[in-house]
Amino acid sequence: MSFSTLIGNNHNKQILQRLLQRDGLGLSLIFAGPDGVGKRQFALTFAKAANCQRPPATRDDSCDDCPVCTRIQSNSYSDVVTVQPDGNYIKIAQTRALTDDIQVRPREGKQRFFLIDGADRLREEAANSLLKTLEEPPPTSTIILLTSRPDALLPTIRSRAQRLSFAPLSIAEMETYLTKTSQRPAPDTKLLARLTGGRIGQATAIDLSEYRRERREMLELLELLASGNNKYRLVKAAEHYGKQEREAFERMLNLLLNVLRDVFLVAAGGVDADVVNIDVTDRLQSLAEKNGLARLMEWVKKFDELRRNLNININRQVATEAVLLSLAK
Numbered sequence: 019m020s021f022s023t024l025i026g027n028n029h030n031k032q033i034l035q036r037l038l039q040r041d042g043l044g045l046s047l048i049f050a051g052p053d054g055v056g057k058r059q060f061a062l063t064f065a066k067a068a069n070c071q072r073p074p075a076t077r078d079d080s081c082d083d084c085p086v087c088t089r090i091q092s093n094s095y096s097d098v099v100t101v102q103p104d105g106n107y108i109k110i111a112q113t114r115a116l117t118d119d120i121q122v123r124p125r126e127g128k129q130r131f132f133l134i135d136g137a138d139r140l141r142e143e144a145a146n147s148l149l150k151t152l153e154e155p156p157p158t159s160t161i162i163l164l165t166s167r168p169d170a171l172l173p174t175i176r177s178r179a180q181r182l183s184f185a186p187l188s189i190a191e192m193e194t195y196l197t198k199t200s201q202r203p204a205p206d207t208k209l210l211a212r213l214t215g216g217r218i219g220q221a222t223a224i225d226l227s228e229y230r231r232e233r234r235e236m237l238e239l240l241e242l243l244a245s246g247n248n249k250y251r252l253v254k255a256a257e258h259y260g261k262q263e264r265e266a267f268e269r270m271l272n273l274l275l276n277v278l279r280d281v282f283l284v285a286a287g288g289v290d291a292d293v294v295n296i297d298v299t300d301r302l303q304s305l306a307e308k309n310g311l312a313r314l315m316e317w318v319k320k321f322d323e324l325r326r327n328l329n330i331n332i333n334r335q336v337a338t339e340a341v342l343l344s345l346a347k
């Protein structure tokens with residue numbers, strides 16, 4: 019993607035585009051923000067714009083089409099180098115290799131870029147070996163430290179690089195992004211935008227049909243609970259979910275709590291922008307009407323307690339049965 023098609027984090031976009039209009043870069047930058055908000059894509063777009071063979075007259079964007087842009091986007095351009103943690107940490111051998119390599123002039127392009135992924139995992143000695151380079155990178159090289167935990171960066175690193183903070187997109191921005199980049203039916207786009215929480219990177223990780231299948235199960239369970247007088251079926255449900263592996267059990271419980279959060283929101287103030295499961299509002303509304311706030315609070319409390327108790331290795335089937343039966347009318 020080019021700067022003109024990237025959505026969100028406009029302030030950072032403007033800063034980077036202004037930097038591109040200077041002669042030479044030679045910068046040390048920190049891209050800070052939660053996982054999946056587009057830090058890496060911004061870094062790649064910056065590198066593309068600096069090396070593009072057919073840039074716009076303003077020289078502040080990439081064409082996204084020339085061989086250089088294409089290769090940078092697919093991580094196969096020798097002047098854009100990524101360093102990642104080797105195991106748990108970025109080790110001194112890796113930073114030494116970087117400080118040597120960075121002195122070399124661009125191999126094929128105009129500007130070289132060194133992306134350090136997970137920069138908060140630089141071991142202290144590795145970080146120390148980088149300080150001098152960070153302070154004064156060669157004019158043809160830019161170092162970008164990417165991190166979701168900027169506070170875990172060593173102060174010596176933080177003070178030597180300019181920090182740009184990245185935030186998740188708003189739901190409206192996310193909808194625009196998804197509409198531009200894929201061809202989903204509108205209800206899918208709306209739901210997916212909400213499920214990602216504005217993190218672009220999440221969009222490809224979510225399988226909507228699988229999500230809807232599991233959500234249907236949880237909605238049915240809540241509806242069963244709301245209808246009362248179904249002890250036998252609730253015991254059966256507890257048996258079914260209690261027998262699942264812990265990971266699957268926890269996923270379903272999280273999903274149930276998220277749906278319940280929506281029901282609670284609807285009960286408290288109607289369908290508003292915070293409701294995630296926007297495509298099943300009729301069912302959320304019916305659950306809200308049947309139960310009322312006090313009862314819903316009780317449900318949230320009990321299911322949340324069940325989730326917390328997972329850490330103490332409870333018998334999941336017994337605990338789920340106890341919760342379901344205590345909540346049935």
Ligand SMILES: [Zn+2]
Pocket residue numbers: 069070071072073080081082083084085086087088
């Ligand atoms: Zn290009």
